[in-house]
Amino acid sequence: MIHQERMQVVRQQQIAEDIFELTLTGQLVLDMKQPGQFVHIRVTDTFEPLLRRPISIASINHELLQFTMIYRAEGRGMTILSAKRPGEEVDVLGPLGHGFPVEEIEPGQTALLVGGGIGVPPLYQLSKELHAKGVRTIHVLGFQSENNVFYEKEFSELDDTYIVTADGSQGTKGFVTDLLRDKAPEFDVFYSCGPTPMLGALEQTYPDKKGFLSFEERMGCGIGACYACVCNTTDATEKEYLKICSDGPVFPRGVVKL
Amino acid sequence: MIHQERMQVVRQQQIAEDIFELTLTGQLVLDMKQPGQFVHIRVTDTFEPLLRRPISIASINHELLQFTMIYRAEGRGMTILSAKRPGEEVDVLGPLGHGFPVEEIEPGQTALLVGGGIGVPPLYQLSKELHAKGVRTIHVLGFQSENNVFYEKEFSELDDTYIVTADGSQGTKGFVTDLLRDKAPEFDVFYSCGPTPMLGALEQTYPDKKGFLSFEERMGCGIGACYACVCNTTDATEKEYLKICSDGPVFPRGVVKL
Amino acid sequence: MNRLQVELPGLSLKNPIIPASGCFGFGQEYAQLYDLSKLGAIMIKATTLETRSGNPTPRVAETAAGMLNAIGLQNPGLEHVLAHELPWLEKYDVPIIANVAGTETADYVAVAEAISKAPNVHALELNISCPNVKCGGIQFGTDPKSASDLTAAVKAVSDVPVYVKLSPNVTNISEIAKAVEAGGADGITMINTLIGMRLHPKTGKPIIANGTGGLSGPAVKPVAIRMVHEVSRNVNIPIIGMGGVATAEDVIDFLSVGASAVAVGTANFVDPFVCPNIIEALPQKLDELGYDKLTDVIGRSHR
Amino acid sequence: MNRLQVELPGLSLKNPIIPASGCFGFGQEYAQLYDLSKLGAIMIKATTLETRSGNPTPRVAETAAGMLNAIGLQNPGLEHVLAHELPWLEKYDVPIIANVAGTETADYVAVAEAISKAPNVHALELNISCPNVKCGGIQFGTDPKSASDLTAAVKAVSDVPVYVKLSPNVTNISEIAKAVEAGGADGITMINTLIGMRLHPKTGKPIIANGTGGLSGPAVKPVAIRMVHEVSRNVNIPIIGMGGVATAEDVIDFLSVGASAVAVGTANFVDPFVCPNIIEALPQKLDELGYDKLTDVIGRSHR
């Protein structure tokens, strides 16, 4: 079920350069069922900025009715969001979309989780759920620079974690695919979220592996009504187009034309 | 000197139905020289609502660098302002305009101060300054209903105060001019701020008295550049038109065409 | 008595609140959130003869108190709409206004003829004002003669009343309005979007892949209000007003200048419950203003 | 090297930031706040042959991210402007662009001829787009032939380059732009305001006494950007862009679509220091974008 709720800020903290971690509480959390789903957030009650912002769910705590998002406060909306203090309210629409299928991997198998920048957050809840199921995970997380790195400790506590930075200031230098070629990790299924070029490179690196990719696009409604966020599909796919907000944001590899 | 300053909220409280009293602090207070001047306030950093709001200065404390406004939170902008808490900032442009001339009355003389609704606030600072000079004051304050009455105690502590309400729920029933006809108070100079019809009725009630009236008009710039707030003048006046923001808001009686 | 009831050609509306075309798909998505039978009517997404895949993405961009869109009339085509979308909507007690688009007169006529026969389609909305497609659309909407001729051609084949949707991107909107009235339109819907552009701050290129997009939302409301105000004085057919409606006050404003009902577009994205919320708020608004029924508000600016 | 320098017909601008006509009076008021010599130029309030007392009040109303105004070209008249306003401005090192308005060709010509001889007037801005006066103004700006003829008549008498200010309330703005170019215009300034209306929520009557007003502010920026983008492709004379400029990013946007300088109107009311603040912010913006000088930004959307 999709709900709209004015949720309460529990905690807000800056965890890297321009990167904030925000925990909200409310009933809506009860309907969060799958890692990789997102929420659509209104950051003010006035009409400027006007539209909601899509943000991934980074972790869920059903007992406390809390969930956490991690976001970059660079643009107008996210900067306003980053000023919210505990006790203040945020208008949330969600949970939205289809996330990462945890059921597509068996206990005892290994999952490769590849995240880039603000694509890293949804992988955290995914990794927790995979571990709960008895799946091993390898985390490969790409960032611009050491100042932008976040959640290294959280991921490391779960399983093997490799940091890649574009400028080499932390971990390996280069792109996540450079590290993957070097380390050639063994795994059964890959899951990824990040910039589209990274998703494309991953599909090419592992032509024969089962994989799931989470996509981004500018959105209007966030629920499938406005056709803002459609993506073209490959010839292998039955539907001619898909909506990232309601059919995705996560699709099996090979479905979306890259 | 006109300044723009992000002033700090010291205190905010509701003092009647929809009526708030807000105290701000900052250097700008040092330039507040005359009762009846106003400030032009921006209530948000976003572009909606866009324009500044003109609000009268209700009292000034030069020692503490504080001033107080009293305003009705009914429209969009004032409702946003009423949510500001101590420590938050408000963008203030001021002090603006020409206020009530305290020098136009002598110590020992009596001033009649007539206020209507949200026209009452600037009379408070005026009354304080008149008393400091040794002038007696008679306060006649008109409101819609008892729920809207504010500052009765503050004015009473200074001098004789009559409350008039349109529905008779407190004080005398009717308009301020009804009470003035009944009581026929003796005075030397009248000062007034309130709805234009009230100002017009006052001019007619006291055709031979010296008096000063404060006017309202929708504003753009607030400093005299945009010609939004002009008013026509009477034949007795040299200029063809006047700007309420920079030539006023207070004018001697007989200057503005009513 | 239902204080919100409004009667229009082909449309008996239990309230005047209608989701705007293109902002509500074919209803399925919002049906997850609330009962569509609450709505006065639904304007479904523009339907063309053939399937259209629309423009490349990005298709939307935010602007101050507004947004740009260049969806490009993506839709599954007439056949699919007749076979799936409209039948699905039959379970709701809500009249459908079918938004009809095309490239040339023949397509408009073909879609209009077929879709006007669907049992739950109570009116057509002729889209001669879409700014986001290369041919068809807006070019009919900026020339009085073409607008009038197209209206007449569609009227000749439609089984239900025809409303024509006007573009605000014209020098003289009354001229177009009078032309479509002369062409036989039963009503007017207005306004479609203003043409606009937003750039990416780093690259300086348009954010929207199509370059320009249609501006909608609260930012355009003053333009819409003045146009409805003007057109309502110049035609004798009813107007369904739109452009920036987000609150019950906005609805009162459109009715005041002469609209008989309103459509709500962009605001659905900001608050997905905006339509039922407005419907619920309207009776109290009427009380505050001292009116018995909503129809008393229509045209009060002119009185 | 001054990274912000821009050269335009008649105007050697130390930076491209110009307060827009009607939003800055004749400079006296803002001179209380900062040194006017900081500005690239000043567009003074519309000047007509005779004194004009303008429209009744209220003359302004706020809208979502914008405002409406119907000042009605109130100004003290040509003689007073020549005798008092322009001489007062001479103490500043800033070129003046005189906004010229009228009812018929003869008044425009008379004002243009006289005001173009004032020593600090470096260019004229021909206001053929004011939506708030009953005759003159916008009617010249919506018809290509009238616009072209008026431009030619004014060019014939002006001692300084003539910029023509275009109205956005037209179906085809490029057509008007090409017409004024053909009439001999040295440059174009755009956009003037969009026509809009806001109602009083209680009475349902327009807030602005004039009924309609001109819409300006951030709300209209997407419309202005798309029009400058389009016109800059269709004419070979420079454009001074305006409509919703409030930040250095907005300035970069207008230059990107092809404007050579920008005017700032409504934003002065929101932040009276907006012009000097933008001028101060521009060099850092250039650094961020990796440009040496501002002129490198001009037209980058088209490249």
Ligand SMILES: Cc1cc2nc3c(=O)[nH]c(=O)nc-3n(C[C@H](O)[C@H](O)[C@H](O)COP(=O)(O)OP(=O)(O)OC[C@H]3O[C@@H](n4cnc5c(N)ncnc54)[C@H](O)[C@@H]3O)c2cc1C
């Ligand atoms: C499914 C999904 C999940 C996302 N998850 C996260 C996350 O967990 N953390 C995070 O930091 N970011 C995430 N993003 C990106 C996030 O939506 C944008 O960073 C955010 O919208 C920018 O808003 P702004 O107001 O700060 O920027 P502005 O530039 O002011 O935004 C202007 C407009 O553009 C849109 N926009 C700008 N950038 C993007 C973008 N990259 N994707 C979609 N719309 C954009 C905004 O929503 C807004 O409508 C996600 C995007 C999608 C589609």
Ligand SMILES: Cc1cc2nc3c(=O)[nH]c(=O)nc-3n(C[C@H](O)[C@H](O)[C@H](O)COP(=O)(O)OP(=O)(O)OC[C@H]3O[C@@H](n4cnc5c(N)ncnc54)[C@H](O)[C@@H]3O)c2cc1C
């Ligand atoms: C010189 C002067 C002094 C004032 N002093 C006070 C005061 O001390 N206390 C107080 O409560 N009010 C005062 N007012 C009125 C006050 O400016 C308005 O109540 C306020 O602007 C309403 O803003 P809003 O956003 O709440 O209403 P909205 O209706 O949302 O405002 C919309 C627009 O209309 C303008 N507007 C609406 N009503 C008025 C009005 N009556 N006068 C001028 N502009 C208006 C707003 O400024 C804004 O631009 C004063 C007005 C003037 C001109």
Ligand SMILES: Cc1cc2nc3c(=O)[nH]c(=O)nc-3n(C[C@H](O)[C@H](O)[C@H](O)COP(=O)(O)O)c2cc1C
């Ligand atoms: C995303 C989007 C898609 C639209 N698609 C259509 C459409 O298919 N047909 C149409 O006639 N109008 C379309 N419109 C225009 C709206 O129906 C409406 O006229 C306009 O948005 C103004 O109303 P608003 O400000 O409430 O959004 C669309 C608008 C938006 C925002």
Ligand SMILES: Cc1cc2nc3c(=O)[nH]c(=O)nc-3n(C[C@H](O)[C@H](O)[C@H](O)COP(=O)(O)O)c2cc1C
């Ligand atoms: C209060 C006000 C008065 C204006 N007066 C004039 C004028 O006298 N002459 C003119 O050409 N434009 C006038 N304009 C239009 C502006 O110069 C400018 O073209 C328009 O406001 C768009 O810019 P902005 O969004 O930055 O305000 C006026 C605008 C406003 C808001």
Ligand code: FES
């Ligand atoms: S955002 Fe509206 S369909 Fe996806």
Ligand code: FES
């Ligand atoms: S508000 Fe601009 S001149 Fe008074």
